Amino acid sequence: MSEHEYTPKSKVGKWFNDRLPLLTLANHLTDYPTPKNLNYWWTFGGILTFCLITQIVTGLVLAMHYIAHADMAFQSVEHIMRDVNYGWLIRYIHANGASMFFLAVYIHIFRSLFYGSYKSPREVIWIIGIIIYLLMMAAAFLGYVLPWGQMSFWGATVITNLFSAIPLVGEGIVTWLWGGYSVDNPTLTRFFTLHYLIPFLILGLVVLHIWALHVPGNNNPIGIDIKKPSKDTVPFHPYIVIKDGFALLMFMIVFAFFVFYTPNILGHADNYIEANPLVTPAHIVPEWYLLPFYAILRSVPDKLLGVIAMLSAILILAALPWLDTSKIRSAVFRPLYKQFYWILVADVLILGYVGAMPAEGLYLLIARIATAYYFLHFLVILPVLGFKERTTPVPLSITEPILGGSPNLAAVKKKDSFKDQ
Amino acid sequence: MEKKTKRRDFLFTATYAVGAVGAGAVIWPMIDQMNPDASVKALASTEVDVSAVNPGKTITVLWRGKPVFIRRRTQEEIAEAKSVKLEDLKHPEKDEDRVKNPEWLVMLGVCTHLGCVPLDQKGDYNGWFCPCHGSHYDTSGRIRKGPAPTNMEIPEYKFVDANTIKIG
Numbered sequence: 405m406s407e408h409e410y411t412p413k414s415k416v417g418k419w420f421n422d423r424l425p426l427l428t429l430a431n432h433l434t435d436y437p438t439p440k441n442l443n444y445w446w447t448f449g450g451i452l453t454f455c456l457i458t459q460i461v462t463g464l465v466l467a468m469h470y471i472a473h474a475d476m477a478f479q480s481v482e483h484i485m486r487d488v489n490y491g492w493l494i495r496y497i498h499a500n501g502a503s504m505f506f507l508a509v510y511i512h513i514f515r516s517l518f519y520g521s522y523k524s525p526r527e528v529i530w531i532i533g534i535i536i537y538l539l540m541m542a543a544a545f546l547g548y549v550l551p552w553g554q555m556s557f558w559g560a561t562v563i564t565n566l567f568s569a570i571p572l573v574g575e576g577i578v579t580w581l582w583g584g585y586s587v588d589n590p591t592l593t594r595f596f597t598l599h600y601l602i603p604f605l606i607l608g609l610v611v612l613h614i615w616a617l618h619v620p621g622n623n624n625p626i627g628i629d630i631k632k633p634s635k636d637t638v639p640f641h642p643y644i645v646i647k648d649g650f651a652l653l654m655f656m657i658v659f660a661f662f663v664f665y666t667p668n669i670l671g672h673a674d675n676y677i678e679a680n681p682l683v684t685p686a687h688i689v690p691e692w693y694l695l696p697f698y699a700i701l702r703s704v705p706d707k708l709l710g711v712i713a714m715l716s717a718i719l720i721l722a723a724l725p726w727l728d729t730s731k732i733r734s735a736v737f738r739p740l741y742k743q744f745y746w747i748l749v750a751d752v753l754i755l756g757y758v759g760a761m762p763a764e765g766l767y768l769l770i771a772r773i774a775t776a777y778y779f780l781h782f783l784v785i786l787p788v789l790g791f792k793e794r795t796t797p798v799p800l801s802i803t804e805p806i807l808g809g810s811p812n813l814a815a816v817k818k819k820d821s822f823k824d825q
Numbered sequence: 826m827e828k829k830t831k832r833r834d835f836l837f838t839a840t841y842a843v844g845a846v847g848a849g850a851v852i853w854p855m856i857d858q859m860n861p862d863a864s865v866k867a868l869a870s871t872e873v874d875v876s877a878v879n880p881g882k883t884i885t886v887l888w889r890g891k892p893v894f895i896r897r898r899t900q901e902e903i904a905e906a907k908s909v910k911l912e913d914l915k916h917p918e919k920d921e922d923r924v925k926n927p928e929w930l931v932m933l934g935v936c937t938h939l940g941c942v943p944l945d946q947k948g949d950y951n952g953w954f955c956p957c958h959g960s961h962y963d964t965s966g967r968i969r970k971g972p973a974p975t976n977m978e979i980p981e982y983k984f985v986d987a988n989t990i991k992i993g
Contacts (some may be wrong), residue, residue: 494836553937558941558957561939561941562939562941562957563939564938564940564941565938565939565940566937568940579860580856580862581859582861583859583861583862583865583891584861584865584890585861585865585889585890585891586890586891587890588865588890590859590861590862590865594859640940681887681890681891681892681942682885682892682942683942684941684943684955684956684957685956687863687956688941688956688957689871702972704957704972705971705972706972706974707938707939707972707973707974709974763958763959764959
């Protein structure tokens, strides 16, 4: 938040800015004071914006050639792959772009978890982020249905059937979602419409996400409140722009590797078989980014409770700012939380792995333990840790440990000193 | 000052009420347009010739976009289905209540868990096994093990003659 009033230098600029203060906004965005210790984990916000724009642009192009009809959708996707100029490239960017989007969003979310970015006063940023994440999952699922392959069809069947777990009205809701008695053409056309809509909803929420971020400003690796602007901050442009740009280039190398060298490794071969309502593929699994939640769904032997557990696993994140009772944001100063953080990361990776395996025997047992631990982390460990953990001294400013010698322990011991900068 | 209901309060309430009815009248068509349309509902029944189905064979036909299993059961399968005690079942139904003729089992080939098509002659109970999340069904299509909550559904059907079944 730049405190000073901004006046454009040119007369035309001033004339325009008095009527619509776009230049003031641009000035705010370039001057925006940013903590100078932001590390590369903070570059994923920019990377995610790039992912969203990539998906919208490639999606727009694909929609020019795709036909949303049960009899023609599969053929039209093959037509894009074989006949349309650069169609293969655009589709591979879009399909792998979804995976890259989720890769980046998971890093972004786990960065927040490590550095406590969800804590006061950034709860609203966090909750908007969770809503964006839910919409991303919806968009990814709807998009996966559009090629009308076997995985598309059976994925759509399984996910829409989750709603049949709702008592009394469940079956009615499923029929309503389908527009028939099974997944069929009416389902495909509405899924296409919604798949086209959601990215623009996400775009709007991203604007709110950034707006809400610009009120308190960025969190930072040591998680303290900093004075803005001060010697602890640098202007967003050029410092952060260049850093984000470099990270984006690195990310694009990974992206390009998938697109050009292994474009189908993240997909399923079954989806190159046209949808057949009479045969379910022998091994049906969702895309990799949904596997941990799929594992949670399957680990519960009851249908309704399984669905509730899966939804709770996502929605519990929205309550995180209040479940984590610790006043210290960054895990750097929380020796116990740091260990539980990495256990949680391992737990989610294990859930992802067993989600891809058949739901039986040892895999099922592991899935159940990992599911139980996931909820234990958020519902028991985090609330208790805030009271029990002995945190290490927090510096008073970003520069203090370097310029001011060792941290001022006396000041830190006054419990709230890190807050009232 | 005493608080009295004024003419203006009445006008506000009446306006809100009429507005709510109007909004509902506009929203309902927007919701209901997603329900099955007339052309979908028109495809309600299918007739199947089963003369070529031998004992121990299953055919699968498409009805309302969903698979229907028509299995001509062997004597052992019928005996097995009948011998099960009701208290051993998660969704207790007698085999007699699930068939019109014990030799013919006609049911929706849709797993009641999340809608996959179970595989024929697989699983621990010689019936069906759903590959998606591991539900086991017996020779009467009843759920025996796994996450599915109920037995596979029996559609409305009748024998038009000895060799023809009309589903729907």
